[in-house]
Amino acid sequence: MSLTGKRAIVTGSNSGIGLGIARELAKAGAEVVLNSFTDSEEDHALAEELAAETGASVRYIRADLSQGEEARALVEAAGGCDILVNNAGIQHVAKIEEFPVAKWDAIIAINLSSAFHTSAMALPGMKERGWGRIINVASAHGLTASPYKSAYVAAKHGIVGLTKTTALEVAGQGITANAICPGYVLTPLVEAQIPDQMKTHGMDRETVIREVMLERQPSRQFATVEELGGTAVFLCSEAAKQITGTTISVDGGWTAL
Ligand code: NAD
Numbered sequence: 645m646s647l648t649g650k651r652a653i654v655t656g657s658n659s660g661i662g663l664g665i666a667r668e669l670a671k672a673g674a675e676v677v678l679n680s681f682t683d684s685e686e687d688h689a690l691a692e693e694l695a696a697e698t699g700a701s702v703r704y705i706r707a708d709l710s711q712g713e714e715a716r717a718l719v720e721a722a723g724g725c726d727i728l729v730n731n732a733g734i735q736h737v738a739k740i741e742e743f744p745v746a747k748w749d750a751i752i753a754i755n756l757s758s759a760f761h762t763s764a765m766a767l768p769g770m771k772e773r774g775w776g777r778i779i780n781v782a783s784a785h786g787l788t789a790s791p792y793k794s795a796y797v798a799a800k801h802g803i804v805g806l807t808k809t810t811a812l813e814v815a816g817q818g819i820t821a822n823a824i825c826p827g828y829v830l831t832p833l834v835e836a837q838i839p840d841q842m843k844t845h846g847m848d849r850e851t852v853i854r855e856v857m858l859e860r861q862p863s864r865q866f867a868t869v870e871e872l873g874g875t876a877v878f879l880c881s882e883a884a885k886q887i888t889g890t891t892i893s894v895d896g897g898w899t900a901l
Contacts, residue, residue, distance in 0.1 A: 645881050648673035653725040655679050656732025658687050660831035664869025665876045670700035672877050677722045681708040709758035719765035728766045730759035731781040737792045748795045755799035776819035777880045780807045784827045784898045811889030820888035824875055827895025830866035863896030
């Protein structure tokens, strides 16, 4: 599968799932734009490392996606894109009546509104070229709910709705829009929680993963960032050109329960 000649923007891609997706797209030959809200030496070094590792052209562009204008400016600074992966996301856990308003606003802005802004900027170029792929990273929480995650669940359900609407607006024009819905994914952030969970529950690594962390994931196995990257590459393939306006769960059976 060759994505040579295609430019991909992956939002929130200096770590975790975004970086995993960016790596697989670069390995498939796409030119890649990495993004986060920071502008550190590490961010730019990461782009250089990914370029050296994959042979692809990789740039890092800073944009704080909690700000609509910055989300729009990201696509402009990249020079448009053929593949847009809206991945940036944050989480906060609290009862609705105690949920900080600023956290609610930030989660809706970063996890949902930023995808509206980047899509609005990317679509005209995709239409002109008659080819495009929009991949929104939602979550099992785009399809089901959990208590205390009101903003996250609302934003993730919202992005599934945005995905469907986007797909309908461009159907038949060579552009698809889909949402990937991961279950629990082994990212550095999740890995870092394991020692604490082991201590809290007095369990070994395997038991705490199986019995506590993956309690809702029937496979009792984490999804990996490589698997999510592979799913994104598949959605960019010719074989996936009639797959649009839908969700692909990568959740070990979570949403089948
Ligand atoms: P992560 O914290 O490693 O990555 C989040 C990325 O978003 C980082 O690169 C971060 O810098 C970026 N980001 C945060 N705020 C930003 C802002 N204001 N502007 C620009 N970038 C910003 O977490 P992750 O687990 O890799 O999550 C990536 C996506 O996958 C999120 O949308 C998350 O909701 C979703 N997801 C994760 C899991 C999981 O188990 N890890 C499961 C389902 C869905």
